[in-house]
Amino acid sequence: MNVETPVTRPTSRDDARSGAHLVVDGVAVRFGGLTALDSVSFEVPPGQVVGVIGPNGAGKTTLFNVVCGFTRPQAGRLLLDGSPLRPVPHQLTRRGISRSLQGLGLFPGLSVLENIVAGATHSTRAGFASHLFALPRGDRDERELRERAEALIDDLGLGAHAGAHPSTLPYAVSKRVALARTLISEPRLVLLDEPAGGLGHDDILELGRLITSLPSRGSGCSVMLVEHHVDLVMEVCDRIVVLDFGKVIAHGTPAEVRNDPAVAEAYLGAEVAS
Ligand SMILES: Nc1ncnc2c1ncn2[C@@H]1O[C@H](COP(=O)(O)OP(=O)(O)OP(=O)(O)O)[C@@H](O)[C@H]1O
Ligand SMILES: [Mg+2]
Known part of the structure; x- marks a missing residue:
């Protein structure tokens, strides 16, 4: 249910502490003849930080835009805590979702x-x-x-x-x-798009500490982190989704993803293996 108040407040602290549960189910996006996302499915479980990585053009931004409501998928659906989510960018706060875009804004x-x-x-x-x-x-x-x-x-x-x-x-x-x-807005799901962009080493370390603190701070939340900076993603995420040419080619813990040959092959092998 949407909460029509200026500030989204969790209905109960117990609910909020666990964060929202986002399900992305069979999402497909095509731009003309180009398939940007092809049957993409994964979950952001309550209270977890889930990273989305992949080589240039893999579909990361397109996926972020689908969850924010900027891009309508041609197929698939989103669920938030078991209810259908048809995101509208300016109404995300009402569903307890908050996003930080690549630019500062x-x-x-x-x-x-x-x-x-x-x-x-x-x-x-x-x-x-x-x-x-x-x-x-x-x-x-x-x-x-x-x-x-x-x-x-x-x-x-x-x-x-x-x-x-x-x-x-x-x-x-x-x-x-x-x-x-x-x-x-005390969100229950935070969507972060390239938060490390333009930051130096020390600032990225500080950002990593902040991101890992998100699920347990205040009333708690889940996090979807779209990020180029593989080391940061490996450091802060509970689970990682790897996209390549619009498909999920790996999904698992940082250790699982790091050791997945398909990832090494598709994705900057040296950097992932380091
Ligand atoms: N509005 C659009 N119109 C046509 N093609 C698009 C559009 N947006 C993205 N694409 C194409 O869809 C594919 C996925 O793009 P997307 O920007 O989602 O990838 P990405 O993983 O974010 O890449 P990067 O790492 O370079 O940011 C690319 O081939 C891209 O050229
Ligand atoms: Mg992008």
């Missing part, structure tokens, strides 16, 4: 705190956050949102930047703001 005219609060709205417009901070109403939701944003700012080490505007921040800090914005 921060609002330049808003502070870090305001940007994080804006992540709790269904809208992609900055209007809500400006409105929120201009109002003296102090109603319970608004106060809660501010408190949650402040807690995330502390958690993610953004305290020194709370009042800063995104253009003044180092890139790695902006990425953390974008992640905080993803978490403000």
Whole structure:
């Protein structure tokens, strides 16, 4: 059931602690004559971090877009906690899903705190956050949102930047703001698209710690991580799905995937084996 409130709140902490259960079942996407996804099936079990990797053009972004609702599959279905999921990008929050896109997508005219609060709205417009901070109403939701944003700012080490505007921040800090914005709605499923893109070694290590903390933080969640950075995926994921030419060629724990000859053959053998 959709929850028609501005901020998705778990109905019970026990439900939320385990995170959402996403099933991708027989999904196919064709672009003209090109098959980008071919009968793709896998699950993101409650409370797990599932990585999606694969060589260039394998279909990772297409799969991410299907789960976000940007791309309609020609076949197959998605289930969230056993119910059909027909995602609509701006309504994901209502189903307890939050996504972080490859670009930062921060609002330049808003502070870090305001940007994080804006992540709790269904809208992609900055209007809500400006409105929120201009109002003296102090109603319970608004106060809660501010408190949650402040807690995330502390958690993610953004305290020194709370009042800063995104253009003044180092890139790695902006990425953390974008992640905080993803978490403000207390999602039960987080979808991350290339979160390590553009980050240096130390920042990737820090990101890895953050991702592994997601299932157990706050009210808990499951994570689908689409990422080029194989070392990060191997480090943080409970299970990994490997795509090649739109098909799932391997699916298992990092150790299973690392030792799978089909993966070594299809996917940058040296890097996977290292
Ligand atoms: N909108 C589109 N129109 C036509 N073809 C597309 C479209 N989007 C993706 N494709 C094709 O579908 C295939 C899968 O692309 P996709 O972007 O999902 O791969 P990817 O695994 O994300 O690749 P990369 O690692 O380069 O990001 C590719 O052959 C790509 O050229
Ligand atoms: Mg891609």
